[in-house]
Amino acid sequence: MKKNILNRRRKKIYFPTILILLFFLIIVIYILLFYDQKIFKQFNSIIENYSDKYQYSLSVVNINGLNNINEDEILNLIKPYKDSSIFLIPIKKIAKKISQNNWVKSINIQSNYKDTIEINIDESKPIGIYTTGIQNILFSDDLKILENIANNEKRFSALIKFEGKNSIHESIKLIDSFPDDFQQYVDKAFLINQRRWDLELKNSILLKLPENNIKEALENYKKIYINFSNEELIEIESIDLRMKQKIILKYKEIIK
Structure with a gap:
């Protein structure tokens, strides 16, 4: 007996939903057969009324994957x-509007x-900053321009600053x-x-690299680096690694 009561309750719960879906299906078929703008507006009005009555209205928006995109920017579009x-x-x-943001690599909305839509965004990963002397252009690991940032932007201070013609396009190969x-x-x-390339390290030493075999040249730098004390490193201005069998050190001029 209890089982029958439960079944009746389930039927009462799901019947309005089934009725709505069947009704929408009939309307859609009708529009496909006899489409015009007036009918389309009437159809939307009917759907809105039923959605409001049975609480099938958008009230919850979940956004995932944001690191550098302002959430309010997405919510304003919704x-x-x-x-x-x-x-x-x-x-x-x-999705098309959100994708216009340079940070968006891919997007999926479900x-x-x-009453809910779920927005999953995969952001582009910033890989470096291209500096022109006037602009500081943040770019991604797929060489996409993300935004122009201020000189003192702390969020991206750890990224390498690239200079020189075509340095953006050659950056990934260098890294x-x-x-x-x-x-x-x-x-x-x-x-x-x-x-x-020439590299300016965070210890202020300038490394002059060869055209080829960059990794080998940098491994050689690491070998000699461990043989210097911090006091000695401070005195070095540049290290020329362009010749395979030779390393040239240039020391800073001592101002008397």
Whole structure:
């Protein structure tokens, strides 16, 4: 007896939902057969009324994956559709608008067809800053321009600053040639004549690299680095690693 009562309750709970879905299906078929703007507006009005009656309106927006994008920027794009029928939310249109943000690498929006949409964003990873003397252009690991940042922007202070024509396009090749964990010691990278690199380290030493075999040259630097004390390193201005069998040290001039 109790089982029958439970079954009746379930039928009462799900019957309105089934009725709504069947009704919407009939209307959609009708519109496909006899489409015009007036009918389309009437159809939307009917859906809105039923959605409001049975609480199928957008009220919850969950956004995941944000690190550098302002959440309010996304919410402002959703705001016009808040409390609208969940069945009429233009998910593709919203995704297209959000994708116009340079930080967005990919986006996926899902609806529970009740009251919630879930927005999952994969942001581009910033890899470096291209400096022109006037602008500081933040770019990603897929060489996409993200934004122009201020000189004193602390969020990205650990990133390498690149200078020189075509240095953005050559940046990934340079970074890939670094030995493990070496990137964290580099402050600036200068592309010389679009052929080779000079690196300014965070200890202020300038490394002059060869056109080829960059990784080997940097491994040689690491070998000699461990033989110097901190006091000796402070006195070094540059280390020339361009010749395979030879390393040239240049010391800072002592001002008397």
